[in-house]
Amino acid sequence: MATSSSAHSRGWSSSTVSDAVALDHFEVLYPYIQDFLLSQFSAHSMPTDAIEYFARCLDYNAFRGKYRTGLVVIMAAEGFKGRELDDLEYQKAAVLGWAVVLLHSYFLVSENIVDDVKRSLGKLPWHLEKGVGLKAINDALLLEGAVFQLIREHFRNETYYLDLLELLHETRHPAFFRNPVPVSTTKSLAYAHGRFILQRTANIYKFAIYSYYLPMALSMIFCGFPVEKVSPIDSNYYDFVLDILLPLGEYVQIQSEYFESRTGNLPKTRSWCYDVVRTSGSPELLAALELYFGKDDVTSQLEMRRIFDVAGIDKRYEQYSEDAYTRISGLIDALPELRSPSGDSVLRRTVFHSLLEHIHSRTE
Numbered sequence: 001m002a003t004s005s006s007a008h009s010r011g012w013s014s015s016t017v018s019d020a021v022a023l024d025h026f027e028v029l030y031p032y033i034q035d036f037l038l039s040q041f042s043a044h045s046m047p048t049d050a051i052e053y054f055a056r057c058l059d060y061n062a063f064r065g066k067y068r069t070g071l072v073v074i075m076a077a078e079g080f081k082g083r084e085l086d087d088l089e090y091q092k093a094a095v096l097g098w099a100v101v102l103l104h105s106y107f108l109v110s111e112n113i114v115d116d117v118k119r120s121l122g123k124l125p126w127h128l129e130k131g132v133g134l135k136a137i138n139d140a141l142l143l144e145g146a147v148f149q150l151i152r153e154h155f156r157n158e159t160y161y162l163d164l165l166e167l168l169h170e171t172r173h174p175a176f177f178r179n180p181v182p183v184s185t186t187k188s189l190a191y192a193h194g195r196f197i198l199q200r201t202a203n204i205y206k207f208a209i210y211s212y213y214l215p216m217a218l219s220m221i222f223c224g225f226p227v228e229k230v231s232p233i234d235s236n237y238y239d240f241v242l243d244i245l246l247p248l249g250e251y252v253q254i255q256s257e258y259f260e261s262r263t264g265n266l267p268k269t270r271s272w273c274y275d276v277v278r279t280s281g282s283p284e285l286l287a288a289l290e291l292y293f294g295k296d297d298v299t300s301q302l303e304m305r306r307i308f309d310v311a312g313i314d315k316r317y318e319q320y321s322e323d324a325y326t327r328i329s330g331l332i333d334a335l336p337e338l339r340s341p342s343g344d345s346v347l348r349r350t351v352f353h354s355l356l357e358h359i360h361s362r363t364e
Contacts, residue, residue, distance in 0.1 A: 026071055026094060030063050033098050036153065037146050057139045058146075061105040061126055062098075069104065069211050070097035072355065076219035079351035081344060095154045096164075096218045099147045103168065106143040107210065109136055118296075144172075163221045171214045208249020212355075216241055223345035237338060237347060244331045244352055251324040252359055258317045259364050261308055277311045285310060325360050332356065 034055065041051045077093045078085055085093060111117075112125035113136055119125070127136035147168060155161045217238060221227065225237040254272040261273040277289050285307055292303040308314075332352045339346050 026067055026074070026097060027063075029094050029098065033095075033150070034058050034063075037149060040149055054139075054142060057126070057142070060129065061109055061139075061143065062102055064121065066121075067097065067101055069215050070101040072212065072215040073097040073100060073219045073222075075354070076216055076351050077223055079348055079354065080219065080223045080225075080340075080346060082346065082348070092154060093219065093222060095150055096222060097215065099150050099168070100215045100218065102143055102147045102150070103171070103214075104210070106140050106147070109140040109143060113137065113140075160221050160224075163227045164218065167214070167217055167221065167227075171210050205246050205250065207253045208246045211252070212245040212249045213242055216245060220347075224340040224342045225345065225347065226341060240335055240338075240347070241352075244328065244335065247324070247331065248328050248352075248356060248359070251321075251328065254317075254320065254324075255359070255362065258313070259362075261304075261313060273308060273313050273317075276313060276316055277307060281307075281311050321360070325356065328356055329353070 037058065038051055038055055041054060073096045074085070074090070074093045077089070081089075108120065109126050112120050113127050113134075117125045118128070125136075126132055126139065127134065132139070148165070151161075151164055151168065155164055158164075220237060220241065227238065229236060257272045261271070271293075274289070274293060277285060281289065288303060288307055292300040292307070295301075332349050335347065335349050335352065337346055337348055
């Protein structure tokens, strides 16, 4: 799996052309990823129909056209190193990016079954596809296994192989805490997982952990930032990054809920817009909210648009967005630009500013 240096992505940009180029070169590697994973089936003498079925599963759930979090690995690696990646580096960073995509596919297939989702990412969830059903439970496990097959194939001889495995394993756990505390009554929750300690408030941060902290931390490990302190006076690179990426992930989650709010189809417990109306609406508006929220019929969706308009959701979100942008920018500006022990990489603020700018400029 080789790529020319000129084909490498050059980081996030508000430019549609730049984004398309980065996406294209990442996507080009998918046939290699799929061929390798299917070869593992063939090596165990699996029947042809089983191999074809898993190929279909990969195509449907992993090869889906949007790879933002997978691309973060590559963008961050180039930013930390301060240069384009060479061919081997790009290959390894891209494999880590595809591992993130596959892990997200595993999460999505599993959660769609549990939540009895009818539409996911603009199409039927995998378990509602013809001929799938509850076989999707097993398919989710295969997608999860694919992550570790890729990592083993490409990183087992690297000194940081164990760090990659532990991060991936530990990320899987908090992602399945299912709203233990309402956002409005945040209480302290502590997730202590080996060398990666995550201590924050409500479950909204699970999204930040596996969508932003995971790819960034994978990139940091790849770039030589040590996970463990050698002495008490050493810097904890990952704590600095976590303090930025948790509020950034929360911002993205609320942003996505706002963009989707006009459909009126968000679950009540996971909607920022719903919470705004609940905390600031009149009794009449609250009654209408309970009557129409989360329903698929046209009348309910139109009523939800009216409710959000009356509650001033657009202005409230605009204010929230600007406040979040300012707050996260401040956190990034305070980040110490520490050098990795090898001296090859620097924890550059520009990496995080670039990511924030890309998110802030989203319109859908």
